[in-house]
Amino acid sequence: MRKLSTLLASAAFAAGLAISLDTLALPYPQPGQEMVVTYYGSAAKTTVVGVRSYHSGxxxxxxxxxxxxxxSTISYYGCVDPEY
Structure with a gap:
């Protein structure tokens, strides 16, 4: 039982570390920009499997x-003026 809990704890740690490193690797947008990351299923980049967007202001x-x-591909866009 102790071996199983150690294995589960190690797996959870590895998953958290992978997520943290993935997040740190992103070049976050400059103020007034939105960044959209599009994820694909293969290197051919023909099938989209997910999208994440981040913005700064x-x-x-x-x-x-x-x-x-x-x-993945990363695209940057200027913020849309909320008055329009």
């Missing part, structure tokens, strides 16, 4: 759906 909602993968 924009009045927009974060988008997060699907899964992440090793294959």
């Amino acid at each position: 924009c009045d927009v909602h974060h988008t997060s759906w699907g899964s992440t993968s090793a294959y």
Whole structure:
């Protein structure tokens, strides 16, 4: 039983570390920008499997759906003026 709990704790730690490293690797947007990361199922980048968006000072909602993968593209957009 102790071996199982140690194994589960190690797996949880590894998963958390992988998520942390993935988050740190992102080049976050500059003030007034939105960054959209699109994740694909393969290196061919033909099938989208997930999307994440991040913003710096924009009045927009974060988008997060699907899964992440090793294959992605990053796009930057200027914030949309909320008065329009």
